[in-house]
Amino acid sequence: MRCPYCGDENTQVKDSRPTEDSSAIRRRRVCNACGGRFTTFERVQLRDLVVVKKSGRKVPFDREKLSRSVFTALRKRAVEPERAERMISGVVRQLESLGDQEVSSEQIGQLVMEGLKGLDDVAFVRFASVYKNFSAADDFRSFLSELGDEEGNDGA
Ligand SMILES: [Zn+2]
Secondary structure (H helix, E strand, O other): OOOOOOOOOOEEEEEEEEOOOOOEEEEEEEEOOOOOEEEEEEEOOHHHOEEEOOOOOEEEOOHHHHHHHHHHHOOOOOOOHHHHHHHHHHHHHHHHHOOOOEEEHHHHHHHHHHHHHOOOHHHHHHHHHHHHOOOOOOOOHHHHHHOOOOOOOOOO
């Protein structure tokens, strides 16, 4: 880790502990060149989140796929894309704050349903009716194909 004061790369970790809510590791570092002290945080990166399907299969979390299913539900509805994006970011933040690297596809579906409820009733009903009929299905493939999204595969 490069020193923010002098740019030297020879810095050392002095202390390492979880933050209060255990969502991150806080490290105190000291620069061997100039003696400067600084702090870094280590968090789960979204690209490292793993989605556990009902079948038990694990796939990397993909925000693009999540976003596609949301926009599919919102098709032809008068909701500004910015609001939908904010809702998606909110879902992603909630997933991050769970503090686990693994999240279930059900958890994601639940959060999306809650988010859509606040955005648009029709989109919520579309999403919820398909989502709740998944029964044994382990992803949103049927949802996406039903709505004519050719590219929809393996979504979460
Ligand atoms: Zn330094």
